[in-house]
Amino acid sequence: MLFYLIEIVTLIAINVIFALGLNIQFGYVGVLNVGYIAFVAIGAYITAVTSLGNTENGFTQLYILHWNVPWPLPVLFGGLAAAAVGLLLATVTLRNLRADYLAIATLSLAQVLYTIVANNDSLFNGAQGLAGVPRPFDAQLADASQEVYGLVFLIIAVIFAAILFLATRQLQRSPLGRFMRAVREDEVVAESFGRRPLVARLAALGIGCFFAGIGGGLLIEYQTAFGSQAWFPLETFIIFAAVIVGGTGNNLGAVVGAAIVLVGINESTRFLPASIPSELVGPGRGVLIGVLLILFLRFRPQGLLPETRVRLYGRRIETPDNPELPTPPQTADATTS
Amino acid sequence: MHILIQSIGYGLVTASVIAIGAVGLSLQFGVTNFVNFAYGEFLTLGAYIGYFVSTQAHFNVFVGIVAAMAVTGLLAVLLDQVVFEPFIRGRPNLVVLLIVTVALSLILQNLYQIVFTTDFRRYAAPSNTQYSVGDINFTGSQLLIIAIAITAIGALQILLKYTKLGKAMRAMSDSADLAQASGINTRLVTRAVWLISGMFAGIGGVVLAINVYNVQPTLGNSYLFLFFAAVIMGGIGKPWGALISAVVLGIVIEVSGAYINAAYKGGLAFLILILVLLLRPRGLFSSRRRTV
Amino acid sequence: MTSVDDALLAVDSVSQNFGGVQAVRDCSFVVRSGHVTGLIGPNGAGKSTLMEIIAGGLRPTRGRVVLRGEDITGKLRSTVGRMGLVRTFQTARVFPRLPLMENLLIGRQVQRGESLARAWLPPLWRAQEDELRARAEELLEEVGLSHRRDALGGELSGGQMKLLEIARALMANPTLLLLDEPIAGVNPRLVDTVVAVIERLRGRGIEVLLVEHNLSFVGRVCSDVIVMAEGTVLAQGDLDTVRADRRVIDAYLGSA
Numbered sequence: 001m002l003f004y005l006i007e008i009v010t011l012i013a014i015n016v017i018f019a020l021g022l023n024i025q026f027g028y029v030g031v032l033n034v035g036y037i038a039f040v041a042i043g044a045y046i047t048a049v050t051s052l053g054n055t056e057n058g059f060t061q062l063y064i065l066h067w068n069v070p071w072p073l074p075v076l077f078g079g080l081a082a083a084a085v086g087l088l089l090a091t092v093t094l095r096n097l098r099a100d101y102l103a104i105a106t107l108s109l110a111q112v113l114y115t116i117v118a119n120n121d122s123l124f125n126g127a128q129g130l131a132g133v134p135r136p137f138d139a140q141l142a143d144a145s146q147e148v149y150g151l152v153f154l155i156i157a158v159i160f161a162a163i164l165f166l167a168t169r170q171l172q173r174s175p176l177g178r179f180m181r182a183v184r185e186d187e188v189v190a191e192s193f194g195r196r197p198l199v200a201r202l203a204a205l206g207i208g209c210f211f212a213g214i215g216g217g218l219l220i221e222y223q224t225a226f227g228s229q230a231w232f233p234l235e236t237f238i239i240f241a242a243v244i245v246g247g248t249g250n251n252l253g254a255v256v257g258a259a260i261v262l263v264g265i266n267e268s269t270r271f272l273p274a275s276i277p278s279e280l281v282g283p284g285r286g287v288l289i290g291v292l293l294i295l296f297l298r299f300r301p302q303g304l305l306p307e308t309r310v311r312l313y314g315r316r317i318e319t320p321d322n323p324e325l326p327t328p329p330q331t332a333d334a335t336t337s
Numbered sequence: 338m339h340i341l342i343q344s345i346g347y348g349l350v351t352a353s354v355i356a357i358g359a360v361g362l363s364l365q366f367g368v369t370n371f372v373n374f375a376y377g378e379f380l381t382l383g384a385y386i387g388y389f390v391s392t393q394a395h396f397n398v399f400v401g402i403v404a405a406m407a408v409t410g411l412l413a414v415l416l417d418q419v420v421f422e423p424f425i426r427g428r429p430n431l432v433v434l435l436i437v438t439v440a441l442s443l444i445l446q447n448l449y450q451i452v453f454t455t456d457f458r459r460y461a462a463p464s465n466t467q468y469s470v471g472d473i474n475f476t477g478s479q480l481l482i483i484a485i486a487i488t489a490i491g492a493l494q495i496l497l498k499y500t501k502l503g504k505a506m507r508a509m510s511d512s513a514d515l516a517q518a519s520g521i522n523t524r525l526v527t528r529a530v531w532l533i534s535g536m537f538a539g540i541g542g543v544v545l546a547i548n549v550y551n552v553q554p555t556l557g558n559s560y561l562f563l564f565f566a567a568v569i570m571g572g573i574g575k576p577w578g579a580l581i582s583a584v585v586l587g588i589v590i591e592v593s594g595a596y597i598n599a600a601y602k603g604g605l606a607f608l609i610l611i612l613v614l615l616l617r618p619r620g621l622f623s624s625r626r627r628t629v
Numbered sequence: 630m631t632s633v634d635d636a637l638l639a640v641d642s643v644s645q646n647f648g649g650v651q652a653v654r655d656c657s658f659v660v661r662s663g664h665v666t667g668l669i670g671p672n673g674a675g676k677s678t679l680m681e682i683i684a685g686g687l688r689p690t691r692g693r694v695v696l697r698g699e700d701i702t703g704k705l706r707s708t709v710g711r712m713g714l715v716r717t718f719q720t721a722r723v724f725p726r727l728p729l730m731e732n733l734l735i736g737r738q739v740q741r742g743e744s745l746a747r748a749w750l751p752p753l754w755r756a757q758e759d760e761l762r763a764r765a766e767e768l769l770e771e772v773g774l775s776h777r778r779d780a781l782g783g784e785l786s787g788g789q790m791k792l793l794e795i796a797r798a799l800m801a802n803p804t805l806l807l808l809d810e811p812i813a814g815v816n817p818r819l820v821d822t823v824v825a826v827i828e829r830l831r832g833r834g835i836e837v838l839l840v841e842h843n844l845s846f847v848g849r850v851c852s853d854v855i856v857m858a859e860g861t862v863l864a865q866g867d868l869d870t871v872r873a874d875r876r877v878i879d880a881y882l883g884s885a
Contacts, residue, residue, distance in 0.1 A: 032432050034374070034439060093614050100372045101614060103435050104569065107374070108562035112607040119598070170749050175734070175742030175758065178727075182735045185724035185782075192684060193801060194710035194738035203745050237443050240436065279455070286447030293440040297433055298423060307726070 006150040013157035014218050015262040019242040019254035020161075020168045021211025026240070027249035027307070028177060029204035030184035031094075032103040033086075035110030036212055036239055041117070041231040042085055043078035043213025044220035048130040050074040051221075059132045061125040071136045075160075075217035082213025083206045085109075090205040094198055110236070118228040129227025133220050157218055164211060168251050171207070180204055181249075238262055241289045244296050247303030256305055265289065339472065344595040345588055346473030352587025353486035354541065354548050358560060359567035359579040360490055361537025367510035367574020368530045371431055374438040375416075376564065378445035379535060380557030383409045383542025385449070388458050388552045391543075398463040398481070398543070405539035413535025414528055416441065442558065449554035457553050460546040482544050489540050490580055493533070497576070502529055510574040562603075563590075566610040572620025582621065635698070637662045637836055638683070638714075638805055643692030645678050645860075652678040653689070654860040660805070660853075665827060665837045667851035667868075669844065671881060675860040676840045677719055680809050683838075684716045685709035696805070711738055713804035717811065719840075721790035723797075725783030729774060732782045732793055733765040736800025761800070768796040771829075773822050788815035795826060799835075806830070808839035812846055824849055844868070856880070 018040060025033050033039075053068025069077070093105040118127040136156060141149050171177045180200045182190040187197040220226040238261060246257020265285055276284075296303065362376050373379075383405035391401035420441065424434055464477025497503035505526045508516040517523045538557075545560065546552045567586055571578025586606055594602045613621065638660040645653040653675040660666045668676050681687040683694055688703030695701065701709050715736075724732050740761075741747055742754030751758075769775045772792040777785065785793060791811060798806055811827075812820050827837060827850045841847050847854060848868045856863045856871050858880035864871040871877050 026432075030432055032435055034435075089611075092611055095618065099431050100435060101569070101618070103374075104372065104562070104565045105611070105614065108565060108607050108610060111559070111562050112603050115603050116601065167749060170751070174748035174751070175740040175754060176745065176748035178731055178734060179740075179743050181727055181731070182724055185727060186722050188686070188706070189718075189722050189724070190735065191706040192710050192716055193735055193797075194707050195735075196705075196707050237439065240439075244436075280451055283447035283450035287444050287451070290440040290442075290444035290447070293443075294420065294437055297437060297440075301433070 003147055003150060006147065006154050010150070010154045010157045010222060011262070012259050013154070013161040014215050014222065015239070015242065015258040016161045016255050017164055017211055017215035017218070018239045019246065019258040019262075020164055020251060021208040021215065022239050023208075023243045023249065023251065023254040024168060024171070024180075024204050024211070025208035026243060027254075028172070028184065029180040029200050030099070031090075031201050031205060032099060033106045033205065033208065034103045034236060035106035035108075035113075036208075037231045037236040038106070038110035038113050039082040039086055039209040039212035040216035040219070041113070041226075042082040043075075043216030044226045044230075045078075045117070045124045045130065045216075046081040046213070047074040047078035047217030048133045048220050048226065049124065050077045051134050052130065052132070061128075061130060061132075062121050063124055063130060064122070071134075075214055075221070078217030079210040079213035082216065083210040086209030086212075087202060087206045090202055094201050094205075114228065114231070127228045129225060129230070130220070131225035133224045133226070135221050135224060153222055157222070160214065160218060164214070165251060165255070168254075172251060176200075176203065237289055237293065238265070241293050241296075244293060244301075244303055247305035247307060248301075249307035250303065250305045253303050253305035253307075257303070260304075261289070261292070340595050341592065342472045343474065344592045346470070346475060347479075348588030348591035349584070350475070350479045350482050350548060350587070351591050352584040353483045354544050355560070355563050355567050355587055356486050356580045356583035357489055357537055357541040357544055358557075358564040359571070359583050360493065360576045361534045361541060362564050363568045363571060363574060363576055363579040364493070364506070364537070365530050365534035366568060368506055368513075369421075369425075369527060370513065371429075371434040372438070372565070372568075373534075374435065374561070375441035375445060376534075376538060377557035377559070377561035378442050378449070379409050379413060379538030380542035380545060380560070381449060381552070381554060382412060382445070382557075383539035384460070384546040384552045384556055385453055385458075385542075386539070387543035387546055388460050391463070392459070392461045398547070402485070402540055402543045405543050406536040407539070409539035409542065410532045410535040413531040413538070417528065417531040446554055446558060453554065455554060457551045459551050460549075462550060463547065478547050482547055485540060485544055489537065490576065493537075493576060496533075502526065506530060562610070563606055566606050566613070569610060570613045570617075570621050572622050575620065575622060578620055578622040636660060636695070637697060638838065639695040640679065640683065641693050641695060643679070643682060643689045643694065645675070645682060645687065646690045651860055653682070656692070656857070656861055658855050658862050658865055660836065660838050662836060663831075664853040665831065665839070665851045666853045666855065667847040668838065668840045668855050668857060669842070669847055670857035670863075673859075674857040674880075676857055677809070679857070680716070680719075680807060680840060683709075684714065684807060710801075713801075714807065715798045715801045715803035715805075716807035717791070717794040717798055717809055719809040719813070721787065721794050723782035723785065723790045723793050725781065727782055729769065729778050729780055729782065729785075729793060730762065730765055733768060733797050733800050734761055736797040737761050737764075738801055765796075765800060768799055772796045772826060773819070786816070788819045791815050792819060792822065792826075795823070799826075799830075803835055805836045805838065808837060808841075810840055810842065812841065812843055820846065 022036055025031050049063045049065040050067040050069050051074035052063065052066065054066050089105055089109055090102065093102045117124055120126060124130055135153065137152060141152060179195060183197045183200040190197055242257035242261040243254055245261055247253025265288060358380060362373065366372050386405040386408050387401035390396050390404045391398050420437060421434065424437055462476065462478045463481055466477040468475050468477065468480060497507055505516065505521045508519070508521060509523060509526055513523060542557060545556060563586060567579050567582040570582035586609065589609065590602045590606055593605050636659040640656055640658050643653055643656045644651065656675070656679060670676055682689045685701065685704050685706040685708065693700055693702040696712055696714055701712065740754065741757050747753045769778055772795060774789060774792060777789065782793065791814070795808065795811065811823050815823065830837060852867060853865065854868045854871050855865045856877050863876045863880055864874040
């Protein structure tokens with residue numbers, strides 16, 4: 001039981017990092033990264049190949065780089081690599097004013113990366129993926145029991161999640177966060193006041209993908225293995241559901257959403273009656289997440305914890321539960337009459 | 338040299354498959370102004386219907402296509418009414434609509450896994466007879482695919498050019514506000530567009546199944562980004578542009594596939610998509626000036 | 630007559646075609662310093678199109694726009710904004726889900742805390758932020774919205790949104806303020822507030838160009854009036870002079 005609890009809280013912490021990153025992209029600035037999970041995967045793979053070195057760890061596998069840099073640098077490299085790919089893709093696609101182009105490009109990137117990684121053994125050992133990834137403090141804790149090591153990793157994951165949570169909150173309260181919200185609300189107005197919306201979007205994408213990469217790095221270190229089946233493109237939507245259910249734009253909402261959706265849905269299926277065939281559990285979960293997303297967007301678009309009005313005058317004011325507030329136009333239109 | 342010519346031939350077949358999907362997607366994208374990420378799943382459903390009608394029940398391939406068109410057409414209209422309509426009323430939020438379509442894609446794909454299982458269903462080829470057209474060898478099925486694409490897109494072109502409905506669709510594609518102002522019942526036209534787009538998905542699904550000989554739940558989704566590439570290359574809402582782009586994409590994919598690892602074919606298509614976004618974001622055939 | 634290059638803002642032979650429809654044709658005028666200038670004209674005269682062109686939202690088919698001697702034709706909105714030309718919109722565009730304070734704070738263009746590196750280090754921008762908040766409070770007071778400071782932009786009435794837009798534009802310390810129908814939909818009680826705000830601007834070196842239908846309002850605040858009809862300028866001068874102009878009378882009567 002204790003071990004189960006340690007495991008579930010560790011997974012929550014990692015998933016909170018995912019949700020925070022997506023919240024910066026989708027919640028703060030309003031860009032739609034449909035291939036978010038691909039950036040998680042980039043982080044995971046890069047973390048693995050910068051920490052595996054030449055040690056086979058009992059596995060025969062092919063991969064690039066073969067670095068063996070001290071922890072936590074591999075995780076950091078994972079984050080930076082994901083951010084770099086995200087920025088590159090965004091620079092190409094976001095010069096357009098259409099929000100859908102980035103969505104299309106990220107979805108395509110995720111699908112193409114997936115095919116290439118799965119079919120090319122020399123990059124990250126093909127579809128099978130990488131295993132035997134070194135865990136932090138492995139050498140020092142070689143004799144520790146599973147519970148003790150689990151606890152150490154839990155602390156590591158929570159520290160990462162806490163640091164990133166505080167950073168996200170600081171971003172939200174900073175003028176940069178305000179700039180991002182302004183672009184989300186009405187980019188034409190933001191432009192009229194001398195801003196370039198592209199700057200806010202690139203910043204949000206870069207930061208969000210960095211978070212995805214960090215989370216991916218921690219995930220592969222926790223599981224010590226990561227293969228294609230771990231990042232099927234539609235996995236992204238579990239993270240989307242977390243952000244939307246929790247409350248788009250609200251960091252605390254991302255935490256709550258991650259806990260409810262990611263762990264709740266994944267773990268509750270354990271307690272399903274045995275009469276349900278196991279091959280239906282996965283697809284059933286997919287349908288459930290999809291329905292949950294649409295229902296929330298329709299009937300409670302602000303989520304369980306609505307975006308708070310950023311702390312002003314020393315107190316916090318909640319956004320009223322008012323779904324009737326007008327939504328801003330999303331594409332730049334040259335208004336003429 | 339022979340490989341090159343033969344792969345151009347296969348390219349035309351692949352192009353026909355992409356063209357049907359891209360034209361259906363482009364038409365709806367142009368009129369409703371949001372892209373449908375569940376379109377791949379529409380095709381998958383069409384493929385299953387075609388499989389059940391033609392392979393399981395041994396009806397003629399065309400009966401399968403008509404049945405698929407009916408089912409996917411109805412599905413599209415139903416989804417528009419029940420799911421999209423409430424989001425479009427008032428001031429639609431593009432990002433929300435996009436997520437709704439992706440969520441639908443997730444729902445449908447997983448429903449297929451539950452209802453149809455993840456098994457590969459072998460679609461029986463309508464004709465395995467070999468024909469030679471010049472130096473290129475085609476199977477009867479491949480020629481059928483090309484013929485179906487030409488017929489379907491030709492029929493749509495006639496509809497767009499010569500009927501009142503078609504003209505209304507083109508007007509809405511240019512500017513929904515102007516179309517409404519000039520007395521067009523935009524709600525009705527939108528419904529018709531979803532029907533036609535859904536019917537194209539039905540045709541596309543069967544054709545896809547014929548081309549790859551099998552049906553499984555992610556069949557349509559794995560082609561979605563090729564449709565997107567053709568739609569963006571051709572310019573949103575321009576069926577002709579989508580058609581020409583599909584031909585280019587199909588030939589590039591198959592010709593390169595003859596020389597490089599098949600796994601990179603998709604990568605190449607992605608590269609083309611990125612290049613188009615970089616150089617001609619409004620499509621290769623766009624003459625419209627960019628307003629700031 | 631002031632020349633194009635000396636003027637505060639000059640519109641020089643600007644034409645705009647929309648697929649064969651000529652919204653603006655060969656339009657030229659100069660906005661002179663020290664005046665509140667009003668741009669009036671019947672519906673479809675091309676005023677709004679011209680506003681878009683001036684603010685950088687639209688590149689004209691022909692002609693140029695010059696701001697303080699610098700050609701701004703077809704420049705990006707953001708570039709024009711940074712040159713001190715700030716605008717409001719015909720239908721008020723406030724940030725609906727942001728509180729009024731945030732709506733105003735966006736008005737200031739150069740903010741230290743908007744840099745990716747500095748955003749996480751509040752000591753580097755706290756001083757400016759405090760200063761901006763104080764200024765925003767003043768402006769809320771000035772446009773009479775202090776009592777609603779906890780509201781979200783989208784919760785205001787149409788007229789209050791218009792006032793918020795003006796306040797947001799003033800946060801930018803503009804050199805030229807473009808007001809697009811500042812009292813359209815504004816409650817008569819609030820019109821006096823708008824008049825008072827505009828009048829106070831004169832003393833602060835902020836020039837105003839406004840588009841308005843309400844002629845009595847134009848008469849109250851504008852010392853220079855430009856009349857447009859069918860995409861071109863008919864007359865310029867004070868309200869009484871242009872009212873007496875034969876072509877102006879024809880244009881208004883013709884469109885009525």
